[in-house]
Amino acid sequence: MAAVLDAGDIGRALKRIAHEIVERNHGTSNLTILGIPTRGAFLSERISAILAEIDSPVPHGTLDITLHRDDLRLRPPRPLLPTVIPAEGIEGRDVVLVDDVLFSGRTIRAALDAIGEIGRPKSVQLAVLVDRGHRELPIRADYVGKNIPTSATESVKVLLSEIDGDDLVEIVTGS
Amino acid sequence: MMKTHLLSINDLDRADVISILDTAEELGKISDGASKKLPTLRGRTIVNLFFEDSTRTRISFESAAKRLSADVINFSAKGSSVSKGESLKDTAQTLQAMGADAVIIRHSASGAAQRLADSGWISAAVINAGDGTHEHPTQALLDAYTIRQNFPHFRNGFEGLHVGIVGDILHSRVARSNVLLLKKLGAKVTLIAPPTLIPVGASTWDVEVSYNFDDALPELDVVMMLRIQSERMQNSFFPSEREYSRQFGLDARRLKMQKSGGIVMHPGPMNRGLEISADSADSLQSVVLQQVSNGVLTRMAVLYQLLGGAPLTQQAGA
Incomplete structure (x- = not known):
C-alpha cells in the first residue's frame, strides 16, 4: 500500500482543475457540473464550490450510470444511486463530468449514454482525480488531477473525507 | 439480498x-x-x-x-x-x-x-x-411506495403510522400481502369488515379487528379500501349491497371523519357506489391514480x- 496523494495534494489538484475548466470554457456561464456517484459526486461538489469562489456559481448535479452499464449481467444487481439534474437541464450546456478514477473508460461510456437519454449538451468534458491507464475504449479525460501509472494487479483507492473520514489516494497491490 | x-x-x-x-x-x-x-x-x-x-x-x-x-x-x-x-x-x-x-x-x-x-x-x-386469495406482493410494494410518498417522515419504516384495511379481507390477496408488508415495516394495522369477511386466521396476524368503520376512522392515517370480489363469492356474506355500502362504504360523510392529512387508497378496479362513493374516489385525499403510476x-x-x-x-x- 502506498499513498500517492494526500489531502493537500487532492485540494491543489481540484483547484487547478477548476481553473483549467474556467480557462478552457472562457468563464462559467454555460457550464453544468455532473458528478458520478459515489465519490465523483463529492469531487464535483468540491469543484463547484471552487468555481463559485474563483468565478461564479454553476449548476451542479449527479448522474447515476448503473442502468447503462455494460457489465450488469456479470455482477449481482447494484443499488441505484441518486441522479439529480439541475433545473435548467443539460440541453445546449457545456457539461463537465466528474469521476474519481479513470480506468477502462466503461463508466464514462455509460455516462455518455445516460446523458444522451436526458438531452443534447453542446459539449461533454471529463474531469478525473486520477487517471490510472488501461483504457479499453477510445476515451480520454480533459482534466486530470494526477496520472498514476499502475499495473493491472494494482488498484487505486480514493478516500474522501465526506464518506471515508479522510482525504487520501493510495495504490493497493493485489486485488 | x-x-x-x-x-x-x-x-x-x-x-x-x-x-x-x-x-x-x-x-x-x-x-x-x-x-x-x-x-x-x-x-x-x-x-x-x-x-x-x-x-x-x-x-x-x-x-x-x-x-x-x-x-x-x-x-x-x-x-x-x-x-x-x-x-x-x-x-x-x-x-x-x-x-x-x-x-x-x-x-x-x-x-x-x-x-x-x-x-x-x-x-x-x-x-x-x-x-x-393468497398473495399479490407487487401490489403491496406499490402501496407501501405510495404511503411513503405521502408520508415523507416515514422513509425508513412505518412505526407510528396507522393503516386501516377495509372490506373484503377474506377474498383479498392484496390485503394478505399488505398486512405482511405493513407489519414488516412496523405500521399499526386495523382490519375493518363485517365478521363474515374476516378470515379465520386473522387473529394470528398481529392486527386489530374492528366491525365499526365510523369508530376506527378518526385514528387512520391511511384508509385502504378493498374491492368486493363478487366473482369469488359463492355465498352471501352480507344481507345486501346497500347495507354493506351504508356500513362499510367510504362516502363523503366518512371522508370528513378521517384523521386530517390522511390518504385513501384502492387497488382498483373500484366498484363505485359500493365500497367507495364516486366523490370519495375523486377526492383530494384519494391517491388511486398515484398508485397506478407507482x-x-x-x-x-x-x-x-x-x-x-x-x-x-x-x-x-x-
Whole structure:
C-alpha cells in the first residue's frame, strides 16, 4: 500500500482543475457540473464550490450510470444511486463530468449514454482525480488531477473525507 | 439480498423492501426526465402469463418491462392452448424452450406461482402477480411506495403510522400481502369488515379487528379500501349491497371523519357506489391514480433487482 496523494495534494489538484475548466470554457456561464456517484459526486461538489469562489456559481448535479452499464449481467444487481439534474437541464450546456478514477473508460461510456437519454449538451468534458491507464475504449479525460501509472494487479483507492473520514489516494497491490 | 423469485412478501426482509422502494424512487426521478426508456434489460424476455383476467396489473408489468427495454410476451389463458386443456406444466415447458428469463404469473389457484417456481419445469425468475386469495406482493410494494410518498417522515419504516384495511379481507390477496408488508415495516394495522369477511386466521396476524368503520376512522392515517370480489363469492356474506355500502362504504360523510392529512387508497378496479362513493374516489385525499403510476415504478424496481444482475448460478462462480 502506498499513498500517492494526500489531502493537500487532492485540494491543489481540484483547484487547478477548476481553473483549467474556467480557462478552457472562457468563464462559467454555460457550464453544468455532473458528478458520478459515489465519490465523483463529492469531487464535483468540491469543484463547484471552487468555481463559485474563483468565478461564479454553476449548476451542479449527479448522474447515476448503473442502468447503462455494460457489465450488469456479470455482477449481482447494484443499488441505484441518486441522479439529480439541475433545473435548467443539460440541453445546449457545456457539461463537465466528474469521476474519481479513470480506468477502462466503461463508466464514462455509460455516462455518455445516460446523458444522451436526458438531452443534447453542446459539449461533454471529463474531469478525473486520477487517471490510472488501461483504457479499453477510445476515451480520454480533459482534466486530470494526477496520472498514476499502475499495473493491472494494482488498484487505486480514493478516500474522501465526506464518506471515508479522510482525504487520501493510495495504490493497493493485489486485488 | 434479493432472491431468485418474488412469490410472497415473506420472501423479502425489511432491508429488501426498503431497497426496492429506494430503487423505485430513483427510477421515478429518471423517468421524470426526457427519457422513459432505459437499456438495462435489453435482450431479456419477460412473459406475462395470465390465467385470470387483469387489466391494470398486466399493463403495469408490461410497461415496466418495456421501459427497461425487455421483450414482452403476453400470454393469456383465453385464446391460448390452455383453453384446449394444456396443463401448467406443458405451458411452462413451452415458455422455457422459448428462453423466457422471467415469468409473471396470475392464477386463480392459491399457490400457483409457488408451484411454478418449485417445479423445476422452468429456470426463469417467477413473479407472483396474484394467486387466488393468497398473495399479490407487487401490489403491496406499490402501496407501501405510495404511503411513503405521502408520508415523507416515514422513509425508513412505518412505526407510528396507522393503516386501516377495509372490506373484503377474506377474498383479498392484496390485503394478505399488505398486512405482511405493513407489519414488516412496523405500521399499526386495523382490519375493518363485517365478521363474515374476516378470515379465520386473522387473529394470528398481529392486527386489530374492528366491525365499526365510523369508530376506527378518526385514528387512520391511511384508509385502504378493498374491492368486493363478487366473482369469488359463492355465498352471501352480507344481507345486501346497500347495507354493506351504508356500513362499510367510504362516502363523503366518512371522508370528513378521517384523521386530517390522511390518504385513501384502492387497488382498483373500484366498484363505485359500493365500497367507495364516486366523490370519495375523486377526492383530494384519494391517491388511486398515484398508485397506478407507482405500480409501474415499483415493478420496474422488482424486475431490475431480479433480472438486472448476473444469473444466480453465475454469481456463485464469480
